[in-house]
Amino acid sequence: MANLNLVQAINLALIQEMEKDERVLLLGEDIGLNGGVFRVTDGLQARFGKSRVVDTPLAESGIIGTAIGLAMAGLRPIPEIQFEGFLGPAYDQITTHAARMRTRTRGAFTIPLTIRIPVGGGIHAPELHSDSPEAIYAHTPGLKVVMPSSPYDAKGLLISAIRDPDPVMFFEPKRIYRSFREEVPEDEYTLPLGKARTVCSGNELTIVSWGASVVQCMQAIEKSGRDIELVDLRTIYPFDIDAIEESVKKTGRCVIVHEAPLTCGFGAEISARIMERCFLHLEAPVQRVTGFDTIMPYYKLELDYLPDAHRISRAIDDCLAY
Amino acid sequence: MANLNLVQAINLALIQEMEKDERVLLLGEDIGLNGGVFRVTDGLQARFGKSRVVDTPLAESGIIGTAIGLAMAGLRPIPEIQFEGFLGPAYDQITTHAARMRTRTRGAFTIPLTIRIPVGGGIHAPELHSDSPEAIYAHTPGLKVVMPSSPYDAKGLLISAIRDPDPVMFFEPKRIYRSFREEVPEDEYTLPLGKARTVCSGNELTIVSWGASVVQCMQAIEKSGRDIELVDLRTIYPFDIDAIEESVKKTGRCVIVHEAPLTCGFGAEISARIMERCFLHLEAPVQRVTGFDTIMPYYKLELDYLPDAHRISRAIDDCLAY
Amino acid sequence: MGYSYPPSANMTRSAIADFPMPITTAFSTEIKRVSILDEHGSFDESLGKGLIPDPDLLRLYEAMVTCRILDEIAFRLQRSGRMGTYPQNMGQEATSLGASYVLNKDDWMVTCYRENCGLFWRGVPMESILLHWMGDERGNAMPREHFTTPIAVPIGTQMLHATGLAWAAKYRGEKRIAATFFGDGASSEGDFHEACNFAANLEIPVVFVCQNNFWAISSPATVNCSAPTVAQRAIAYGMPTIQVDGNDLFAVVKVMRDATAWVREHGKPHFIEMVTYRLGDHTTADDARRYRDQLEVDKWKGRDPITRIFNYMKSRSLWDDAKEAALRERCEKAANDAVARAEGIVDPQKNEFFDSMYHELPADLVLQRDTRQTHSLGQSESASLTASSSH
C-alpha cells in the first residue's frame, strides 16, 4: 500500500502496464521530458525511452488518428489530450473511426485505445480548461467512457481501460488530481468497467454522481444528516443501471449530480432510465443538480457555475420533502 | 401557395432571404454550379453570382471557421455541410467558437450563422450518410438546433434561423427531402424557433418526435386507432417544454421517438423533464423508441435500425396497457 | 537515375544559428516530373527499359482490364437497383495498380475508395468491394494478410491511420512501410496536413500518394489547390516530393519504386502526386455533365492508361487482337463471377449490426438486440422470451 494522490495513482498504473506489456506506448503534447502539463507522465520518458513516450506535434486529430493506426496494427496506444477543451479537433477521428472500426469491419480491425483526458472545472484555469463533455461520448456507440473519483479507483479503472480491447475515453477530474490521497495497493489490480461503487449506503435517498462531484456530494450528505446512499458511477458507458435501479427501488428518491450542463447531460439518461425501471417505486421526481445550460464561465465565476454542496443540499431537501 | 417538396421549400427560403438581405451568402462543397449533392442550392449561383454562392475547398473546419469570421464581420453566412457524418471536422469550430463567441466576448462579437446539414437515415446511402447527431449540439450551450419535418415548416423555420442573431444548426431530414409535397406560401413567413407544433390532438397518449420520424409516428397513430396527440418539436434547442408539459398533463402517457441512439439521445432530456414537470400526472413511464445504441448499419440493415411504425405501435400499446 | 534524391532542402535550422544580413536565401527547392510512356506512344528507354518485365506487364494489363470491366458492371448494377451508390474507378487504374505492384505484400496499403485495381492486385477479393457498396459491412472485413485497410468514406482521414500503421512498424522494428492514397480534394482537409506533419517530424516511413484526378465531385482541382502542383504541398514538411503522369503505368512504377526505396532507407516519408483523371461521374449519384466540359473528358479519354499499355504491347508485338479478345473474355468472366459471388452471399441477419459493437456486448445492448426494442415496457419479459425461444 502507498499513500497516493490521483496523479500518482495514474502514473503508477501507466508504469505497471508499460512494464508488463510492450504494446503499450504513450503519445501526446508535452508528455515526455515535461511529464505532461499536469505531470501525470512524469519520469516515464526517462524510464521507458523516447520511443514509448512520444512528444507529438500540437495537433489533436493527428494524435488520435495516428493512435488509431497504432491500434489497428495491434499496439495499445495511450494518447493524452492536454485538456478536455482540446478534444474538439479529435472529435472526428474518435467518432468516425475509433468508435466505428470494429463494427464497420465486422471485427477485422479493432481499436484497443485508451484516451486520457483531464476534465472538469474548479482549478482556476483559463477558458476551455474546465468542461465536462462525457455525455457527448456516451452518446457515441462504440466507445466506453470512464471517470474515476479517487486515486484507488483511478488506478484500477485505468488498468482495466488499457487492457480493454475497445476504445476507452478515460476522463481524469483535474480538480481532485492532488486534492487528497488514499491508500492504493502497489500491486496491479483492476476494477471492472461498467460497475458502479456504492460510496455510502442509505435508505432515504439515492445520489448518483461521478468524478470530482462525488466530493461535493459527500459534503452535502454529511451536512444533511440524513440516511443517504451515494452511487459513484465510475463508468459512464456502459453504465451500471442495475446498481442504480437497486438503490432507487430501495430509497424511492434520487438526485443526480454532474458538472456538465443540464440539457442532455448524462443525468438526463439516468433520470429517463430510472423512470423506465423504477416508476412505481418513485416517491418524488428524480432531481438533477448540474452545471447550468451556459458556457462554463471564466474562473472568477466558475464556482457559481459548478454544482456545490449547497445546491445539492437544497435538492436533497426538496426531494425528501416532496 | 405553391406545392413544394422540402428541397424546394428550402431553396425558396434561401432565394427570398438572399434577395432581401445582402449580408446573406452561401458557402460549402459543391453548392455552386452543381447545386449541392441534394440540389438544395440549385440555380442559386446562377441567380446570385459566384461571390454569394461559393464553392469552398473540401474542408469542413475551414467552412465553419471562415463562416465564423464572416459572421464576426456582420455578414449572415449559411454554410452547408454535405452530410451530418461530415460535421466531425467542424465540431471544434462549432463548439469552441460559434457557440461561445457571444458570451466569451460579453456580446462584443456575435455569430449570426445558420449551418445547413442534411441529416438522418433511410435513403440507402453509404456509411456516415445516415446519422442523427442533434443531441450532441443540444448539449452545447450557445447553439440553437432546429429540425423541420415538412416543407412548410422548413421554409418558415429556415427564415427564422437565418434572421436569428445566434448560431443555428439547421438539420434537414434527407429522408423526406422529396418524399412528399405540401402547400407552401410563396411569400416569406417565419415560424418561431423554440415552439413545437401539435400535429394532431388526442387525449390518451402523447407522442413527441421531430424530423423524418414524424412520418412514422403518423403511420403508427393511424394504425393504432387510438386518440393520440403528436407533438413535433421543430426546434430541439431551445425546446418547447411547455407544449410537452401541457400535452402530457392531459394524456398522462408519453412516447418519444427519434432516430439517434437511445443513450443520451434528446429523448432522454425530454423524458427527464417530463418526470420533473408532470410527475403526478404520469400514468405510465415515458417510453423511448429510438435508434439502437449501435453504429447505424450500412443500408442493407438500416431499416432494422430506424424506429418504424411497428416499433412505435408496440410502445404505444405497452404504454396504454400499463 | 535521372533525378537527384531527395529534392534539395538545403538549410537546416537551429535555435542558436546566426541571422545573416540583410537578404539571404533561407530555402530553395525544385520538384521533378516524370513521364515514361506517353499517350502518343513515345517511350523513354533510359528510364523505362527493363522496368517492368514483359510477363508482369501482361498480368498488370489483365488486372487493369478486369478492373475496368467490373467498374462498368457495377455501374449497371447500380442503375438496375442491385447496388447502392458506387464510385467508378475508370481512368485511374494505373495509379494504385502501379503502387501495389511495387509495394511488398506486407507493406500497408491505406486507400480511399477509388483504388480497386491496386486492392485487387494485393488479393482483396472483388466481391468484398462490391459487397461494401451493396451496403454490407462484411465487405469491409479486410483479411489481415492483405495489409489493406477498410474503405475510407470520411475524406482525408485515412492518411493518419497510415502514419500510425507505419509508426507501429517502426516501433516494432519491422521493415514494413505504409503507402496511402487520397484525392486532390482530400489534400484540403486538416487531417492531411497533420498526417504529413506527424510522419515528417516523428520520422515515420509513409509514402503519401495524392491521386490528383482534377475533380473533387464538382470542384475543379484549383478550388482545392490553387498552387501550380499538388506535389509542392510536401515542401511544407521538408518531405521529398515528385510529380508523375499517373496514367503512365511505367512512370508510376518508376517513381513508386524510387520513393519506397528512399523511404525504407531513411525511415521518413515521401510524397508523390500522381496526375490522372476521373473519366466517369464522381459516383453513380453524380452527373458530371452538370459541371465539366466534354472536351476535357475527351482529351483524357485519349490518355487512357489501359489503351496506352495496349498500344505499347502492340508496338512491341507482344499483343494482338486475338489475344485481346481472349483476354477480354477471361476478364469478363472473372468480373461476372465476382458479382455472382457477391450477390450469392446471404443477407445479414436483422440483428447482425449489434454483434461487433464491442468485444463483449454490454448487458443493455444485449437487451436491445434480443428484444429489438428500446422502449422499456415489457423489455425484460420479451428478453427472457427470446432467450428461451432461441434454445
Added chain:
Amino acid sequence: MGYSYPPSANMTRSAIADFPMPITTAFSTEIKRVSILDEHGSFDESLGKGLIPDPDLLRLYEAMVTCRILDEIAFRLQRSGRMGTYPQNMGQEATSLGASYVLNKDDWMVTCYRENCGLFWRGVPMESILLHWMGDERGNAMPREHFTTPIAVPIGTQMLHATGLAWAAKYRGEKRIAATFFGDGASSEGDFHEACNFAANLEIPVVFVCQNNFWAISSPATVNCSAPTVAQRAIAYGMPTIQVDGNDLFAVVKVMRDATAWVREHGKPHFIEMVTYRLGDHTTADDARRYRDQLEVDKWKGRDPITRIFNYMKSRSLWDDAKEAALRERCEKAANDAVARAEGIVDPQKNEFFDSMYHELPADLVLQRDTRQTHSLGQSESASLTASSSH
C-alpha cells in the same frame, strides 16, 4: 527593394496541359530571409534608411518597454495570487508591434495570446488583457473600432476567422485586409492548413504571420516543423512567403510593409515567418527549466528586440541614459495604472454568465438564472419569488 516579389511560382496548371517527357521540372522556388538591424548593432542602410521615422521609433520603443514592464508586473501578480495563469510576451515584442505599426487602423488583427505589444499599439486597453487573464470575460469584449479579435485559447483556430474576416471585407468591396498571428506549434494544427488553403484558393487578402519562437510549451520547434523553415509551409498553397528576424523591428516593418502592399494589390494571401524567441516560461503554470537549455536562453537574451533599438538609438545619439530613466518611469506608471484599473473593476455579478448566452435568453435559462438551480422542485416558485423580489 532587394528581393523579387512574389517568390517565383513558375508553372500554372491546367487539366488539359500536356505532359513533357521524361523528366522535367514541375516547380521551383526559393525563400528569402530579411534582417536589417542585428544584435551586434549592424544596420543595413539600403533597406533600413527612412523605414521608420525617428519620432515613430521613439514611440515604438516606448510601447515595447511598457509592454515588457507590464509583463513583469503580471508575472508577479500571478505569483502573489492576484491573477490566474498568464503567458508572458517577453522577448517577442517586436513581432506584433511591427505588424500593428504597418497595418491600417481598420485592418483586422487576429491574434493568439502573445501579441500584447501589437494589441496595445492598436488601442486595446492594457486592463482588458489583464482582466481576461484575471478570469473575466469582460476582458475579451474588444471594442469593434480596434478591429482586433478576442484572445484565442484553442491553438490554431483563429487563423480561419482571419480568413473569414478578410473574406467579408472582399465581399463588401472594402479595402480592409486581415493579419493573423500564431505560433510554430499552431502551424501543426489542421485548421492552420485549412485557413491558408481557403485564403489561397478563394483569393482572400490575409497576411499569415507565424511567430516562430522555437518552443510550443516544452516541444522544440522541430517537433512541430522539422522542415528547414516554417516559411516553406506556405509553398503548399502557392503563397508568397518570407522569413524575417522577428527581433529586428526594422526588418519586421520592412517585410510586413511589402507583404501588406502585395496583399492589398493582389487580393491574395502572403505568409511571413518571424523568427523570435520566448524568453520567459510558456505561462506562469510552466517551468521552462525542465526542458530547455539555459545557454540557448542566454544567447537569445543577447538578441533582445528592445536592447537592439536602445543601442541603435544611442548609436545615433537619439537616446541617452537620462531619457531612458524618464521613459522607464513613465512606462512603469502607465503599467501600474493599468493594473489599478483592472483591479478596480468590480467583480462580475454571480449571474453575469447567463446574460450573454443568447440575444434573447430562452425561458429555461431565465429560470435557471433566476432560481440559481437546475433541479426542478420548487423551481417555478422560487422563480416567481426572485422575479417579484427584484422589483
